[in-house]
Amino acid sequence: MDQSLTRNFCIIAHIDHGKSTLADRLIQMTGAMRGEEIRNQVMDSMELERERGITIKAKAIRLSYQPKDGQTYRLNLIDTPGHVDFSYEVSRTLAACEGAVLIIDATQGIQAQTLAHIYVAMERDLEIIPVLNKIDLPGAEPERVLDEIESVLGYDADAVLSISAKTGEGVSQVIEEIVRRVPHPKGSIQRPLRALIFDSHYDPYKGVMAYIRVVDGRVRKGSNLRLMEQGTQIEVLDVGCFIPETSPVDQLEAGDVGYIATGLKRVGDCRVGDTVTTASKGAEQALEGYRPAKPMVFAGFYPTEPGDYDDLRGAIEKLSLNDASFSFEPESSPLLGFGFRCGFLGLLHLDIVRERLEREFELALVVTAPSVRYAITRTDGKTLIITNPTDLPLPNEIEKLEEPWVSVSVVTPSKFIGALMELIMENDGVYKHTEYLGHQSLGDLGQRVKLDYDMPLRSILTTFYDQVKSRSQGYASMDYELQGYRESRLIKLDIWVNELLVDAFSRVVTPDKAHDIGKAMVNKLKEVIPRQLFKVPIQAAIGSKIVARADIPAKRKDVLAKCYGGDITRKRKLLEKQKAGKKRMKRLGNVEVPKEAFMDVVRLSL
Amino acid sequence: MILPDQLNRIMNAIRTLFDIAGKKTEVSLEANPGTIDEPYLAAIRQIGINRLSLGVQSLDDKTLVLLGRIHTADKARQAVRFARNSGFDNLSLDLIYGIPGQSLTDWQDTLKESVRLEPEHLSLYPLSLEDDVPLSGAIQNGELPAIDPDCTAEQYEAAEDYLAAEGYRHYEISNWAREDAECRHNTTYWQCEPYLGIGVAAHSYIDSHRQANTHDLDEYIRIYQLRELYQPEMVEEIAPETQLAEAIIMGLRLVKGIEFESMIDRFGIDVTDRYEREMDELIHWGLLESDGRSLRLTRRGRLLGNEVFWRFLPQ
Numbered sequence: 032m033d034q035s036l037t038r039n040f041c042i043i044a045h046i047d048h049g050k051s052t053l054a055d056r057l058i059q060m061t062g063a064m065r066g067e068e069i070r071n072q073v074m075d076s077m078e079l080e081r082e083r084g085i086t087i088k089a090k091a092i093r094l095s096y097q098p099k100d101g102q103t104y105r106l107n108l109i110d111t112p113g114h115v116d117f118s119y120e121v122s123r124t125l126a127a128c129e130g131a132v133l134i135i136d137a138t139q140g141i142q143a144q145t146l147a148h149i150y151v152a153m154e155r156d157l158e159i160i161p162v163l164n165k166i167d168l169p170g171a172e173p174e175r176v177l178d179e180i181e182s183v184l185g186y187d188a189d190a191v192l193s194i195s196a197k198t199g200e201g202v203s204q205v206i207e208e209i210v211r212r213v214p215h216p217k218g219s220i221q222r223p224l225r226a227l228i229f230d231s232h233y234d235p236y237k238g239v240m241a242y243i244r245v246v247d248g249r250v251r252k253g254s255n256l257r258l259m260e261q262g263t264q265i266e267v268l269d270v271g272c273f274i275p276e277t278s279p280v281d282q283l284e285a286g287d288v289g290y291i292a293t294g295l296k297r298v299g300d301c302r303v304g305d306t307v308t309t310a311s312k313g314a315e316q317a318l319e320g321y322r323p324a325k326p327m328v329f330a331g332f333y334p335t336e337p338g339d340y341d342d343l344r345g346a347i348e349k350l351s352l353n354d355a356s357f358s359f360e361p362e363s364s365p366l367l368g369f370g371f372r373c374g375f376l377g378l379l380h381l382d383i384v385r386e387r388l389e390r391e392f393e394l395a396l397v398v399t400a401p402s403v404r405y406a407i408t409r410t411d412g413k414t415l416i417i418t419n420p421t422d423l424p425l426p427n428e429i430e431k432l433e434e435p436w437v438s439v440s441v442v443t444p445s446k447f448i449g450a451l452m453e454l455i456m457e458n459d460g461v462y463k464h465t466e467y468l469g470h471q472s473l474g475d476l477g478q479r480v481k482l483d484y485d486m487p488l489r490s491i492l493t494t495f496y497d498q499v500k501s502r503s504q505g506y507a508s509m510d511y512e513l514q515g516y517r518e519s520r521l522i523k524l525d526i527w528v529n530e531l532l533v534d535a536f537s538r539v540v541t542p543d544k545a546h547d548i549g550k551a552m553v554n555k556l557k558e559v560i561p562r563q564l565f566k567v568p569i570q571a572a573i574g575s576k577i578v579a580r581a582d583i584p585a586k587r588k589d590v591l592a593k594c595y596g597g598d599i600t601r602k603r604k605l606l607e608k609q610k611a612g613k614k615r616m617k618r619l620g621n622v623e624v625p626k627e628a629f630m631d632v633v634r635l636s637l
Numbered sequence: 638m639i640l641p642d643q644l645n646r647i648m649n650a651i652r653t654l655f656d657i658a659g660k661k662t663e664v665s666l667e668a669n670p671g672t673i674d675e676p677y678l679a680a681i682r683q684i685g686i687n688r689l690s691l692g693v694q695s696l697d698d699k700t701l702v703l704l705g706r707i708h709t710a711d712k713a714r715q716a717v718r719f720a721r722n723s724g725f726d727n728l729s730l731d732l733i734y735g736i737p738g739q740s741l742t743d744w745q746d747t748l749k750e751s752v753r754l755e756p757e758h759l760s761l762y763p764l765s766l767e768d769d770v771p772l773s774g775a776i777q778n779g780e781l782p783a784i785d786p787d788c789t790a791e792q793y794e795a796a797e798d799y800l801a802a803e804g805y806r807h808y809e810i811s812n813w814a815r816e817d818a819e820c821r822h823n824t825t826y827w828q829c830e831p832y833l834g835i836g837v838a839a840h841s842y843i844d845s846h847r848q849a850n851t852h853d854l855d856e857y858i859r860i861y862q863l864r865e866l867y868q869p870e871m872v873e874e875i876a877p878e879t880q881l882a883e884a885i886i887m888g889l890r891l892v893k894g895i896e897f898e899s900m901i902d903r904f905g906i907d908v909t910d911r912y913e914r915e916m917d918e919l920i921h922w923g924l925l926e927s928d929g930r931s932l933r934l935t936r937r938g939r940l941l942g943n944e945v946f947w948r949f950l951p952q
Binding site for chain 1: 787789823825826832834838882890941942944
C-alpha cells in the first residue's frame with residue numbers, strides 16, 4: 032500500500048465530549064462494522080471500564096475510505112484512553128500518529144483534559160484538526176466556544192469544523208479533513224525495519240500482542256525481530272490489523288499500524304516505547320521512545336486471610352500481564368503478614384485494580400498506606416535501611432534519620448498557583464523556582480506555569496497527586512524525580528487498639544503534625560470499629576506518650592427478637608448470616624474489624 | 638376478629654380429634670385490648686379458652702399513639718377487668734420498651750402500673766422496626782431520636798430487678814410468670830418439642846421437619862375445599878446437627894438453660910466436649926455460666942443473646 036494513501040490519527044477529547052461517538056461514526060461511515068458491536072467488542076474490552084465509562088487500553092482500527100477521486104485511503108484510528116489518570120498513555124498513542132482530531136464539546140467548551148492532550152500533541156508536531164461537537168444539543172453555544180478556541184488555542188473559528196457525532200452531521204467533512212490535512216507517513220520501506228511499540232496486550236493463545244507503528248521497512252509472519260533497547264528476541268507468529276476485529280495480513284509496512292503476535296509470556300518482556308527491528312541486519316538507531324510510566328500513588332495490598340497470599344500473588348501477576356503501568360513488589364507487615372507494595376498512575380487506577388482483584392479473582396484485600404525507605408544511622412554507628420515504621424529504632428538510638436526526597440515539578444495554569452503552592456507547603460515542600468511557559472495566556476486560567484519544589488517522597492505517596500488535580504480543577508500535571516536522601520526530623524506515630532499495637536496503622540510523621548494526625552486516626556477508628564463485648568480503648572502514641580485517645584464502649588445489647596414457633600427457621604438463618612459475617616472480618620487481637628475500616632483509615636488525606 | 642361461635646366450632650373439632658378433656662390443657666388466645674368487650678370475653682371463656690394474652694404494649698397514652706395503637710391506657714385496664722370478670726385466671730400482658738424518647742422512668746411507670754393489674758404472666762419486648770413503618774421514617778428525618786441500645790439495656794435490667802422483687806419468675810429471655818403460670822405453648826418451642834400448626838401461615842415442627850402453611854387465605858381455602866394433598870409453602874428437614882444446634886439455641890433462651898445430661902439423652906452428644914472452646918470463650922466474656930450440670934445465659938448474656946447463639950450453629 033502506498034504510504035501516501037495512509038493517514039494515522041487519533042481522537043483526543045475530554046471525558047464525555049463525544050470521542051466514542053465520533054469513533055463509532057467514523058467506523059460506521061467507512062463501512063467497517065455496525066456501531067454497537069464495535070463499542071462492545073473492541074474499544075472497551077473490560078467490564079469495569081465499561082461501567083465507569085472509560086477506556087484504559089489503546090487500540091487501533093484500520094478504516095477504508097474511498098472519496099470521489101477514486102483512491103482508497105487507509106485511515107488508522109488509534110484509540111486513546113479517556114481518563115486523566117492515563118494521560119501518559121495518550122502521549123504514547125500520539126507518537127504513532129501524524130494527526131489528531133481534537134473534539135471540543137459545544138456546551139462545555141475547553142476542559143482540563145483537552146488542554147493536557149493538546150500540549151502533548153503540539154510537542155509531537157501533530158496536525159491537529161479541531162472539531163466542535165454536540166452542536167445538535169439545545170445547550171450548545173457554538174459561538175462562545177469557538178471564541179474560546181480562538182483565544183485559548185489560537186485556531187481560527189473558520190478552521191474549526193462543527194459537527195454532531197450523534198446525528199452524523201458534518202462527520203464526512205471530518206474524514207475529508209483528515210485525508211486532506213494529516214500528513215502521510217514518511218518512512219521508507221527500503222530501510223531496515225523500525226517499528227514503535229505503542230501498546231501491548233496479553234492474549235492467552237498468542238502471547239503478548241504488540242501494537243506497532245511501522246516507520247521503516249516491513250514485518251511479516253515468521254520474521255525474526257528484536258527489541259532494540261530491551262534486547263528481547265521475537266519470532267513473529269502472526270501479523271495483522273483490526274478492522275475492527277483482528278484480521279491477519281501478509282505484512283505490515285512503513286506507515287502501517289497493526290499488531291504482531293509475539294508468543295512472549297509477559298507484557299513486561301515487550302516494553303512499550305521500545306523499537307522493534309530485524310534480528311539480523313537491523314536498524315542502527317531506535318525511534319524516539321518513552322520514559323516508562325511513573326507511578327503516582329502507592330499502597331500496600333494484603334490478603335485479609337494470610338492463607339490467600341499465593342492467590343493474591345498469582346492474581347497480581349496475571350493482572351500485570353495486561354497492565355504494564357501497574358508496578359508491584361513484595362512487602363510485609365508483622366500484623367498483616369506478606370503482601371505487596373503497589374504503584375499506580377492515580378487513585379482511580381488504584382481503585383480499578385483493587386476492584387478487579389476483588390471481583391475477578393475473588394480476593395478479600397486489605398489496602399494500607401505505603402511506606403518509604405528510611406536510612407538510619409544509629410548511635411552505635413550502625414546504619415540500616417528500613418521500610419516498615421515498626422522497624423524504626425527508639426529515638427534515643429537514632430543518631431541520624433534520612434529519608435528519600437524528590438524534585439517535583441507541577442505544571443499548572445497560573446490561576447491555581449496559590450492553591451497548589453499551599454498544598455506543596457502543607458506537604459513539607461521546599462521551594463526552588465517558578466517558570467512561565469510560553470507566552471500565551473489561556474483565558475482566565477492565565478499562563479502556563481511550572482513550579483519546581485523539592486519534597487520528601489513520603490508526602491507524595493498517597494493522596495498528593497489527587498489533590499494536585501482537584502485543587503487545579505484537573506488542569507495541573509505533575510512529575511517527579513528521585514533525588515537522594517536528606518536528613519529529617521521524623522517520629523513514629525503508633526496506634527494502639529485495645530492495648531495492642533497495630534503496626535498497619537503506624538506512620539512516620541513530622542513532630543508538628545503528630546497530634547492532629549493521631550487525633551484524626553483515633554476518631555476515625557472509633558467511628559468504623561463496631562462495639563465489641565468489651566470496652567476498646569484507642570490510642571495514638573509517640574513511643575509511650577499518648578497524643579490522642581478515644582474509647583469505644585462495650586456492646587450492651589444486640590437485637591433481641593422474639594422467638595416463637597414460626598420464627599425459628601428465620602432466626603437461625605439470621606444467626607448463620609451473622610456467623611458468616613464474622614469470617615469476613617479482620618482481627619486486631621480480640622477486636623473484630625470490618626476490612627473497610629482499614630481502607631477508611633488509610634484514605635485519610637493527611 | 639374471630640367470633641365466639643367460630644371459635645366454638647374449632648374447639649369442638651379439636652375435642653373430637655384430640656383428647657384434651659381434664660388434662661389441664663392450656664387454651665390460649667391473643668387479643669387486642671381495643672377490640673374486646675366483656676360479653677365477648679365471657680363467651681370465649683365459656684367455650685374453653687382458659688388463657689388470655691393482651692397486647693397492652695404501654696400504659697402511657699402518648700406512647701400508645703406513637704406506637705400506632707388503637708387503644709388507650711384506660712381501655713387496656715378495662716380489658717383486664719373484663720377478663721377477670723369473665724373468669725380468666727391466667728392472664729398475660731405484652732409490653733414494649735426501648736421506644737425512641739422513652740426514658741427509664743417512663744418504662745418503670747408502665748411496669749409498675751402493669752404489675753398493679755396483677756397479671757399471671759408478662760412478656761416484655763424491645764421495639765423492633767421495619768424500614769417501611771412510619772416510626773422508622775420519623776427517626777430518619779429527625780422527628781424522633783434513634784433507639785438507644787444502652788438505654789434499652791438499662792430498661793431490661795430494671796425490669797428484671799423489679800419483677801424479681803415483685804415475685805415474678807423470669808423464665809425466658811422475654812417472659813416472666815408467677816408460679817405455674819409459664820406459657821406452655823411457647824415452652825414447647827423453646828424446648829424444640831413437636832407442634833402442629835393449623836391455619837393460614839401456621840408453622841409446624843413434626844418428625845424433624847419444619848414447615849409453614851401458605852400465607853395466602855384464598856389458596857388455603859381452595860386446597861381444603863378440594864381436599865387436595867397439602868403442599869406447604871416452606872418445608873425444611875432439620876438434620877441432626879441442626880437439631881442439636883436448635884435445641885441449644887432455643888433452650889438457652891430459657892433462663893434455666895440446657896442440661897448436659899438431657900442433650901446426651903436426646904442427641905448422644907456431650908455439649909461440654911463438642912462446644913468446649915465456645916463455652917470457654919463465652920464464659921470468659923461473662924455471657925454464659927455453667928454449674929457442671931447445666932448451661933445458662935448470664936444476665937449480660939440475656940442482653941447479648943445473639944453473640945452466644947451464633948457460636949452454637951453447626952460447623
